[in-house]
Amino acid sequence: MTNAIEVRDLTKAYAHNQAVDGLTFDVARGEIFAILGPNGAGKSTAVEILEGHRTRDGGSVSVLGVDPATGGRAFRDRIGIVLQAAGIDKELTVGEVLDLYGSAYSRRRPADEVLAMVELVEKSDDRVSTLSGGQQRRVDLALGLIGDPELIFLDEPTTGFDPAARRRSWELIEALASKGTTVVLTTHYLEEAEYLADRVAVMASGKIVASGTPDELRASADAGTVIRFTLPAVDAALAGLLDPLVGNATGRDGKIEIVTAKPTADLAHVTAWAVSHGIELAGLSVESMNLEDVYLRLVGDEVVSS
Amino acid sequence: MNDLRLLFKSVRAENRIFWRTPIGAFFTLGLPLIMLVLFVAMFGNEAGFSGSITTSQFYAPGLAVFAAASATYTNIGMLLTVRRDDGILKRMRGTPIPPRVFLAGVVLSAVWIAFVSTVIMVGLGIVAYGINIELAKVPAMLLSFVIGAVCFATLGITLASVAKSAASAPAIANATLLPLGFVSNVFVSFGQDSPRWLEVVGDIFPLKHFATAFSASMNPFTQTPAIEWGHLGVLLLWTAGGALVASRKFTWEPVAGATPRGRRSRRSR
Numbered sequence: 001m002t003n004a005i006e007v008r009d010l011t012k013a014y015a016h017n018q019a020v021d022g023l024t025f026d027v028a029r030g031e032i033f034a035i036l037g038p039n040g041a042g043k044s045t046a047v048e049i050l051e052g053h054r055t056r057d058g059g060s061v062s063v064l065g066v067d068p069a070t071g072g073r074a075f076r077d078r079i080g081i082v083l084q085a086a087g088i089d090k091e092l093t094v095g096e097v098l099d100l101y102g103s104a105y106s107r108r109r110p111a112d113e114v115l116a117m118v119e120l121v122e123k124s125d126d127r128v129s130t131l132s133g134g135q136q137r138r139v140d141l142a143l144g145l146i147g148d149p150e151l152i153f154l155d156e157p158t159t160g161f162d163p164a165a166r167r168r169s170w171e172l173i174e175a176l177a178s179k180g181t182t183v184v185l186t187t188h189y190l191e192e193a194e195y196l197a198d199r200v201a202v203m204a205s206g207k208i209v210a211s212g213t214p215d216e217l218r219a220s221a222d223a224g225t226v227i228r229f230t231l232p233a234v235d236a237a238l239a240g241l242l243d244p245l246v247g248n249a250t251g252r253d254g255k256i257e258i259v260t261a262k263p264t265a266d267l268a269h270v271t272a273w274a275v276s277h278g279i280e281l282a283g284l285s286v287e288s289m290n291l292e293d294v295y296l297r298l299v300g301d302e303v304v305s306s
Numbered sequence: 307m308n309d310l311r312l313l314f315k316s317v318r319a320e321n322r323i324f325w326r327t328p329i330g331a332f333f334t335l336g337l338p339l340i341m342l343v344l345f346v347a348m349f350g351n352e353a354g355f356s357g358s359i360t361t362s363q364f365y366a367p368g369l370a371v372f373a374a375a376s377a378t379y380t381n382i383g384m385l386l387t388v389r390r391d392d393g394i395l396k397r398m399r400g401t402p403i404p405p406r407v408f409l410a411g412v413v414l415s416a417v418w419i420a421f422v423s424t425v426i427m428v429g430l431g432i433v434a435y436g437i438n439i440e441l442a443k444v445p446a447m448l449l450s451f452v453i454g455a456v457c458f459a460t461l462g463i464t465l466a467s468v469a470k471s472a473a474s475a476p477a478i479a480n481a482t483l484l485p486l487g488f489v490s491n492v493f494v495s496f497g498q499d500s501p502r503w504l505e506v507v508g509d510i511f512p513l514k515h516f517a518t519a520f521s522a523s524m525n526p527f528t529q530t531p532a533i534e535w536g537h538l539g540v541l542l543l544w545t546a547g548g549a550l551v552a553s554r555k556f557t558w559e560p561v562a563g564a565t566p567r568g569r570r571s572r573r574s575r
Contacts, residue, residue, distance in 0.1 A: 051400060052400070053396070053399065053400060053559075073402045073404060074402075076400060076401055076402045077402040079400075081397075081400040081401075083393065083396065083397060083400070085393055086392075086393035086394065086396055086397040087389065087392030087393045087394045087397070088394065088397075089319070089323055089389075089394060091322065091323045091326040091327060092319060092322060092323065096319065096322065099315065100315050100316065100319045101401055101403070103308075103311060103312055103315050104312060104401050104402045104403040105401075105402055106308075106402075127326075143397070147401075147402070
């Protein structure tokens with residue numbers, strides 16, 4: 001079976017901004033693939049090129065064996081798109097909206113089935129304008145599903161959801177994938193990517209800075225262990241503490257973070273230094289790196305500035 | 307076949323949206339009716355108001371045309387820009403709904419609404435003010451209505467193509483349609499002593515041609531069949547010109563820098 005998506009050396013520039021700068025990746029059929037990254041990393045631009053919403057400057061793109069730029073109606077008949085901020089005609093009822101959009105697809109799911117999937121059955125006769133933001137987002141999702149797509153794009157599908165609604169959406173997305181639907185989602189929630197994705201690509205400044213399964217990502221980032229503590233005051237002897245740990249230690253406002261592959265030795269060094277200076281290290285902790293640490297190291301300053 | 311069904315559903319949805327927005331329905335249908343009642347009350351319904359016809363014979367077709375133009379031109383300009391700003395058009399572009407079917411649905415629905423308002427206007431003229439409609443001139447009425455309404459519907463898409471956002475669309479619509487109403491035999495009758503340049507302005511734009519062609523088909527003094535080919539030809543030219551501009555300029559996504567809803571925060575650089 002061929003891949004659902006094959007992208008090679010994809011580039012796209014706006015006036016002063018190389019939004020997508022040489023992306024290469026594959027998505028297998030039936031896979032949940034997450035593109036993770038801070039705002040402005042180029043996630044939406046990349047996905048909109050795959051959806052056929054945007055043209056590319058260079059590289060090749062194949063989605064379901066078709067070039068989205070020229071795939072036209074037959075291509076859009078096979079995909080579902082849930083955009084980040086696309087409106088719905090508010091004067092229509094949920095059922096009317098599903099009927100209107102649904103009739104455009106050759107393989108449509110029954111409206112009742114879709115409403116059940118997104119848990120909006122009792123809202124079928126309500127106007128969209130009367131729904132809450134989260135319910136409207138579920139109508140978005142329903143519209144993405146109405147054509148029974150082979151591949152669905154979800155652009156930050158659970159932004160603004162409460163934790164329970166997010167969990168239910170995750171279960172729905174998992175259920176879709178288990179029936180063979182390929183899912184491409186963008187998100188800036190780490191736990192979303194970690195929970196859902198078979199594979200993750202981390203984007204920053206238009207490039208993929210890391211990719212793989214969540215487990216591989218941890219490993220590839222040379223994960224190791226994080227030692228954290230807070231110094232009561234900046235001390236003249238600080239240099240003596242940090243010198244042997246150069247390259248691994250970062251400090252800001254007295255909060256020190258040391259990423260290390262030899263935590264036992266480094267911890268011994270830190271505690272010996274603290275004891276000899278009569279300092280109690282506040283909030284001292286030793287943890288193995290989680291995906292968030294990996295992510296923050298990968299995207300670096302991007303996150304701090306956004 | 308599938309496209310026809312899609313077109314039907316799309317026209318039906320457009321119609322629902324229109325009638326469920328009472329303020330829009332009032333401005334489109336109610337206001338011209340109020341104007342007809344007011345004008346006839348102000349000037350009296352005597353013969354000789356404009357040439358040898360009565361006040362209501364002058365105003366009923368003129369205001370029917372004005373209502374038809376706002377039902378098509380103004381409404382389409384507004385609904386398309388609002389939906390573009392809201393991302394509804396972008397959503398549409400991501401589905402298999404063909405753009406032509408969607409736009410045809412918008413046009414047909416607007417023409418239908420224009421038809422309803424025209425029937426109400428002419429109906430009020432017949433019932434309340436004793437206007438006579440001649441059966442032999444009904445084909446001319448229908449023909450000039452359809453050509454005029456399709457022309458203004460097309461220009462509504464053109465308007466949405468040049469307006470940057472839903473905030474500017476109604477301003478452009480009113481700034482174009484209302485002044486034209488005064489030089490196009492809609493709000494005031496043009497006599498021999500009217501300034502020549504105002505007449506020329508009226509002749510350039512389509513509203514006067516729509517009003518003149520439609521009025522002729524309701525005028526008891528015109529020759530049957532009362533089809534004004536010259537005026538209809540000008541309307542067809544405007545339709546073609548408007549369609550050409552729209553085909554080059556129409557966009558499905560919010561225009562950058564127009565600060566549409568929900569994207570304000572991203573407006574940097």
